[in-house]
Amino acid sequence: MMLVKEELNRYNRQMILPELGLKGQEKLKAAKVLIIGAGGLGCPILQYLTAAGVGKIGIVDDDVVELSNLHRQILYNHNDIGQAKAKVAATKLALLNPHVIFTAYNERLAAENAISICQEYDLVMDCSDNFNTRYLVNDTCVSLGKTLVFGSILAFEGQVAVFNHQGGANYRDLYPAPPEESMTCATGGVIGILPGIIGLYMTNEIIKLICSIGDTLSGKLMTIDALTNKVSVFKIASEKQTTIIKSEKKAIKEIDQATLDQWLSANEDEVFLIDVREDYEHEENNIGGVNISLYELKDSLNTIPKNKKVVCYCQTGQRSTMALHVLEKVYEGEVYSLRRGLSAYR
DSSP states (O other): OOOOOHHHHHHHHTTSSSTTTTHHHHHHOEEEEEEEEOOOTTTHHHHHHHHHHHHHEEOOOOOOOOOTTTTTTTTTGGGGGBBHHHHHHHHHHHHHHSSSSSEEOOSOOOTTTHHHTTTOEEEEEESSSSSSHHHHHHHHHHHHTTTTEEEEEEBEEEEEEEEEEGGOOOOHHOOOSSSSOOHHHHHHHHHHHHHHHHHHHHHHHHHHHHHSSOOBBBBBEEEEETTTTTTEEEEEEOOOOOOOOTTTTTTEEEEEEHHHHHHHHHHHGEOOOEEOOOOHHHHHHHHHEEEGGGGGGGGGGGGSOSSSSSEEESSSHHHHHHHHHHHHHHHOOOEEEEEEGGOOOO
16 A cells, blocks of 8 residues: 655654565555554554554444543543543544544444454454453454454553464463453552553554564463563463354363362361462462462472362462463362452452
8 A cells, every 4th residue: 555755754763664664664554453442551552553554443442531541541631531432532543643544433342243343454452351342352353363462451460462363372262261250450450551561562563463574472471560570471372273162161260268268267288379479479468378479380380289279369360360371281280269369358
C-alpha cells in the first residue's frame, strides 16, 4: 500500500531502521488490527499503533469513562467521564493520525458478534479484564485462524503472549479452563504505570508480527513484576488440538481458604505449602510453608515431596496458578493453588 508524502515524513524515524524500512511501513499501513478493550491496556496500545501508522484499527468496548479509570487510562481526561470509551478513543486518535481508519464498536464482545467483528481484521489484541471474554476471544481467533496478542495485569504483575500464530499454542494450552473465581483490577488493585509497560510490550509484538521482523512471544509467556523488576519467559506446550476442547479439559485445581484450613486441621503433615512469591514478600507476611519463588520452582523439584498435597499460594492467586502449570508438566504429585491467595485469606 503506497504512502503519501506526508506519511513518509511522519514515519521517517522508524522507516530508517533497516529492519523496518519502506516495506515494513507499507505493511503497517495495510494492516487491520482489532483491539478488544479500550481500558488500561488498550489506551497505550491504541496510541502507539496509531502513531506507528497501522492502517485500520477497530476498537471494541461497551464501557464508559469513569473517574477511577483516569490514573491509568491516559487517553482520557476528566471531561470524558460518562462518555463511551470506544467513541471517545476513536475521536481522539483520529487527531493523532488522520491517515488511520478507526471503527468504534460501542458494544460488548459476545458469542453473537465475535466472529462477525473479528473476521474483518488480520490480527486481534486481547486487552479485556475478565476470563469469559478472554476465552471467547481465544476460541474465536482459533476458529478463524487469527493471531492473537494477549496481555493481562494485576497489582504489580503483568503477562504478555502471542497465541495461535501459524498454528502455535493458544490461550487454552496455557489455561485450559477458567478458575472458579478471579480477581480484577477493581478488586485487587493495579499500579497505574503497569498497563503502559505491558501495553507497549504487546504493541511491540504486534508491530513485529505485521512487519515479520525479530523474535516474537509466539508459544511463550512473558511475566513482568514491576515491583522487583523480574522478567521471565516461559515456554507454552501446545497440545496441537484441531478443535477447541472445552468441558472435557482438566480445570485448574484450586482450593479455597476453608478447604485448606480443613486439610491442615485434619492432618497438617499431609499438606506441603509453597509460597511462590519473592523472599521479601514471604518475610513480610505468610501463612507458613516453604518459600520457593515461581521463577525458581522448576529447579527446586527435588525439595518437594511427592506423597503430600502440594498447595501453592501467592498474594492474589495469579502466580500460584502459573506455578501449577509449571509443576503439572514435570511433577508427579498432587498440586493445588490457593484461590485468590493471601488477599482473600483471614
